[in-house]
Amino acid sequence: MDKLLLSSLTRGVSSLNSDRMVRRLSLSLLLLLAAPACSAVAAEKMNIVVLYADDWRHDTLGVAGNPVVQTPNLDQLASQGIRFTDNCVTTSICGVSRANLFTGQWMSRHGNPGFQMWKTPWDETYLGLLKANGYYVGHVGKWHNGPFPAEKFDFGVSYYGRHWYETKEYGKIHVTKRNEKDALKFLETRPKDQPFYLTVAFFATHAEDSNKEQYLPQPESMSLYEDVDIPVPPNATQESWERLPDFFDEKNEGRNRWHWRFDDAAKYQRMMKNYFRLATEVDATCGVVLKELERQGVRDNTLVIFTTDNGYYHGEHGLADKWYPHQESIRVPLIISDPRMTTAERGTTNDQFTLSVDLAPTILAAAGIAAPPRMQGRDISDLYLPTNGDRAKPWRTEFFYEHATLRNKDFIPASEALVRKDWKYMYWPEENVEQLFDLQADPREENDLSGDPAQAKRLAEMRKRFNELKEAAK
8 A cells, every 4th residue: 555545544533523533533443453554565485586697716806816718797796795706506517506506405315316307396496486375486597407397487598508609680799798688688578576586597607628729718808818928727737637636537538528628728828718707707797687676676675696507617637527536626716695684794804614605595585485394404594684583593513415427437437525625535436446635734735645544534434424324305
């Protein structure tokens, strides 16, 4: 009930009887009748936008201290929200990580170790629950979980795998610019009387694997980083490659892709500059989407999340791409800008372990929807909303990482890990090989201590805890 109508009704009641008590009773009755409408306005559901990049690790952000890449829009988003510096994926690969995102479950539970549809019922994903609870739900860009279920979205288009497309609607267009145009179309055509959810699922900075040049930015980006020397990581060396377990050889796909991209100095510079150009293009599209939310007057009631599906080797350990449990592969950016945040929380960082499986319950909680019992993540807003009832509960200090074999163990072997802040236990199940790393003394994971007698007790304790968390992930 709007203020004008309420005012008119109260004036009418006053004219019915001049007795003060009657007027008060009548006005009280009117206010009670109006209360549900007023409460509905006050409890207006938040809109939600997830900006979801690809193959973009935790430090590919200016605000994260990267000395080269330019990401001004995401840096500004971080200044308006909170950035989680130890955010990790529970499986570092495109398709599985997307399944983890939408289901809030480890791969062991949702049952999608490849690129097919997960086994979790749709109505137990946050996408299905948002739509069932009145949200206008959209997805643009990369899907990578079997055939795209367009019928389950109010607005849904999926494409990925190439950097350039010929389209009927847009003509020849870069995939990131296509993401931008489709996201704007969703925002411009959405019903204005419904809360909305949108995933902008970028293909960039993923390589176009079949193309010799791998990373194909837009022509106007080519002047970026032209006169910059991209620093080469200290452990992007032959010595680091040789420290990997013996079953890592030239048949390994991580090594194969290293040859595609990084096996000589000039190639490394060319590939990394184009990779960073793709990142800056994604940043620009994120800026356009955020500006459109402001133009429509809904930015102050929209939860915005920026994250990515997995990390990425930039030559570290003599590898390229992702898959394995090293820090370069499992740590990814996470920025959350939440209208409910206090001024004190905005522009801060948090170093708790947050995980890809946490975003589903976080999104549902923001929408006022209970998470299904089989979701395994936790509402991240417990870390930044002082009024949350669960904030006093201890946050996780460790987690289980898993990745299935792809094709065969020579191509991409299975890997698992128990990850803590200070130590990491890795297990390669097909070879029954254990590794142990002291992350405080050895953050680049170069010195395996699993055979050190001084660490025997720690190894046994971490092996036991690893098996407990692995079982709990099912």
